[in-house]
Structure formats: C-alpha cells, structure tokens
Amino acid sequence: MKLRVVAVRAIFVGLAVLSAAALASCRGPEPVSVAEISGVDWHLESDRNASFRIDDGQLTGTDSCNRIFGEVAITVGERTTIEFASLGATRMACPDDSGAQENMGRALAGERVIEQPDGGTLVLVDESAGERWRFEK
Secondary structure: OHHHHHHHHHHHHHHHHHHHHHHHHOOOOOOOOHHHHOOOOEEEOOEEEEEEEEEOOEEEEEEOOOEEEEEEEEEEOOOEEEEEEEEEEOOOOOOOOOOHHHHHHHHOOEEEEEEEEEOOEEEEEEOOOOEEEEEEO
C-alpha cells in the first residue's frame, strides 16, 4: 500500500513539473532591447545586398537598389515592437530578380514585432498578415 501511494505521488509531482515547464515555454520570446538591434547592419536573409540600420531612432539602408531612410520608434514591453514611420526612398529603376525590393518594402512598413532567436539573427513579424522576414548581421 505504501509503495502505491509513493508511486502516485511521484506521478503527480512529475506531472506538475511537466506542466510548469510547458507553461513557461508558452510565454513566447523574451523582449529584445533597443541596444541589441541598434548600430548593426541587418541584411535580408534572402539577399544580403538589402539591409537596414537603426541609429538614434533613424533608419538607413538599401533595398538592394534604392537607398531607404526614415524614422523608427521601438517599444519594449512584454514583447518588442518597431514602428516604421515617414520612410522615404530613392527611385532608381533596377530589376528585382531576387524579390528583395518587394520584401524590404513589406518588411519595413507599419508596425512589426521583433524577435531575436540568437545574437546574429533578427526577425520582423507582421502578426496580422502572418509574414516573417529574417535578417542577419
């Protein structure tokens, strides 16, 4: 009888530990700090010629053809978001064989959630459209 009680308790303790671990993994990614993403050239994973950089709330970069520039506001809370505002670009006529110009235009439009799975990767997420763009250092 004692053995059965001990075994049942062990099962309940094991289930409690597994439940706590499962709940902890559901929290989502940790917020990204402004310092972690500022002052870095972030290159679009699919075309390293397309990149952007954030310094003191200002965005500069290229979509692989045109220079892009504007303002950003980064908000750190339970998750980190970035709002791209007042963006401008030069108007060169370049072929977009890799799709980088279109991808940069979509990635840097409006508000995005920022994820950083590791120190060398940045992911911009459009939650409403379910799109994700990966950038690398």
